[in-house]
Amino acid sequence: MERDEGRGRVAVVTGGASGIGLATAGVLAARGWRVVISDLDADACAAAAGPIKAEPVAFDVVDEAATQAALDAIEARLGPVEALMANAGLIQPGGRPEERPLAEFDRIIAVNLRGVYVSCLAAGTRMARRGAGGIVITGSVTASRTAPLHAYAPSKAAVVHMAACLAAEWGRSGVRVNAVSPGYVATPPLRAAMERGQRDPRLLTEAAALGRMVEPEEVGRGVAFLLSDDAAAITGINLPVDAGWLAGAHLST
Ligand code: NAD
Numbered sequence: 040m041e042r043d044e045g046r047g048r049v050a051v052v053t054g055g056a057s058g059i060g061l062a063t064a065g066v067l068a069a070r071g072w073r074v075v076i077s078d079l080d081a082d083a084c085a086a087a088a089g090p091i092k093a094e095p096v097a098f099d100v101v102d103e104a105a106t107q108a109a110l111d112a113i114e115a116r117l118g119p120v121e122a123l124m125a126n127a128g129l130i131q132p133g134g135r136p137e138e139r140p141l142a143e144f145d146r147i148i149a150v151n152l153r154g155v156y157v158s159c160l161a162a163g164t165r166m167a168r169r170g171a172g173g174i175v176i177t178g179s180v181t182a183s184r185t186a187p188l189h190a191y192a193p194s195k196a197a198v199v200h201m202a203a204c205l206a207a208e209w210g211r212s213g214v215r216v217n218a219v220s221p222g223y224v225a226t227p228p229l230r231a232a233m234e235r236g237q238r239d240p241r242l243l244t245e246a247a248a249l250g251r252m253v254e255p256e257e258v259g260r261g262v263a264f265l266l267s268d269d270a271a272a273i274t275g276i277n278l279p280v281d282a283g284w285l286a287g288a289h290l291s292t
Contacts, residue, residue, distance in 0.1 A: 044267040045072030049120045051113065052076055053100050053158050054127030055093075056083040058226030059177065062255030063124055063262045065091050070263055072122065075113055079127075100127045100154035103161075110161045119169060122266045123162040125155045125198075126177040130228040131191035133237040144190040151194035152201075159205055159216070167212035173266045176202045177258075178220040180281050195220075199277045206275030215274035217265045221258045222247060222281025246290055248283025 050067050054060040056078035064087070068074045074093040077100075078084050084095030094117065098109040113120060128151045131143070155176055166172025178199040181192035202218040209216060223229065223243040232238045244251050261280040264270055279285050 040071055041069045043071035044263065045070050045122075047071060047073050048122065049073045049075060049113065049117045050122035050124070050266065051096075051110075051120050051158075051162060052124040052126060053154075054078055054177075055124075056080065056087040058228070059221060059224055059255045059258050060124065060126040061087050063126070063259035064088075064093055066256055066259030066263050067122075067124075067266070068093055070267075072266075073117060075117070075120075077109065077127075100125075100158045101149050103157050106157050106161045110165065114165070120162050120165060121172050123158060123172075123174045124177065124262055124266075125158045125162075125174060127154055127158070128177060128194075129191075130232065131188045132232060132235075133187055135187075136189045139189075147190040148194055151191065152197050155198045156201065159201070163205060163209055163214055163216070166214045167209045170213040172214045173270075174202075174205070174214065174216040175262045175265045176216070176218045178202070178218040178277055180220050180222050180279060180284050182218075182220055182277070184285065202277065203275040210274055215265075215270070217270075217274060218277040219258060219261045219265065220277055220279045220281065222253045222279070222284035224253045224255050224258060226255060246284055246287060247281065248287030248290070251282050253280060253282050 050072040052060045052064045055064045055076035064074045068091040076088045076093045081097040084097045088095040098105045179195040182195040182199040186192045199218045206216040258280045
């Protein structure tokens with residue numbers, strides 16, 4: 040084991056069957072957390088959980104009743120949930136606002152904003168009642184820079200702010216809430232968007248100060264830090280893990 044930050048405590052990762060969530064689940068498992076991989080599809084959860092000895096629990100974060108029931112089942116089987124990565128999210132394909140259906144906007148807001156709130160509410164209420172816990176919400180660098188993503192970027196700005204709001208609400212109850220904001224990570228949906236020509240891979244790399252994209256495990260290590268005792272005095276912040284994209288965005292212009 041790399042280090043035993045988790046000490047066998049239960050950490051739930053939503054959207055954990057793919058991309059950044061899957062990589063973070065691996066980092067947390069390697070650091071001694073008892074990880075629950077949650078995602079929409081039960082088979083995908085099981086396939087992702089197997090190699091890292093995590094527990095698969097499928098639920099839709101938009102569905103409040105299903106999320107509460109899943110948290111009940113997890114706690115009955117494994118014990119108190121002490122960490123949550125509220126990570127499930129949809130990436131927007133791109134396109135001008137007037138060309139995209141309103142239903143796309145509604146779905147992105149439902150998953151990226153409401154779904155994050157529902158999972159934070161379910162886990163955070165339990166943590167606050169017990170007086171201990173840590174939550175990390177997956178934001179994005181697009182939370183603080185304009186991007187041609189008229190639904191996605193505002194949804195991310197909202198959840199970054201939500202992290203600070205929930206940190207203020209639950210701080211006295213021993214619950215820390217932070218956001219992590221990845222730069223560009225070549226996960227399946229972003230790779231697909233690049234292949235369709237909807238993202239220019241050069242801009243995703245050249246705009247970053249380090250001149251490259253971010254590895255999913257690098258985001259996972261940021262999350263592990265925020266959940267660890269090393270971050271005991273850190274709450275309500277947004278930690279970019281972006282290869283310097285925010286610092287260097289002017290490099291591409
Ligand atoms: P991904 O598609 O690989 O992973 C997202 C997972 O969330 C998928 O497995 C999907 O099934 C799941 N999911 C979607 N809707 C769900 C729901 N309603 N309930 C439960 N699970 C659901 O994508 P990713 O790139 O790893 O994205 C993970 C998070 O990181 C997202 O919030 C995304 O917005 C954010 N992010 C990604 C990037 C990037 O460059 N890839 C950059 C910044 C932020």
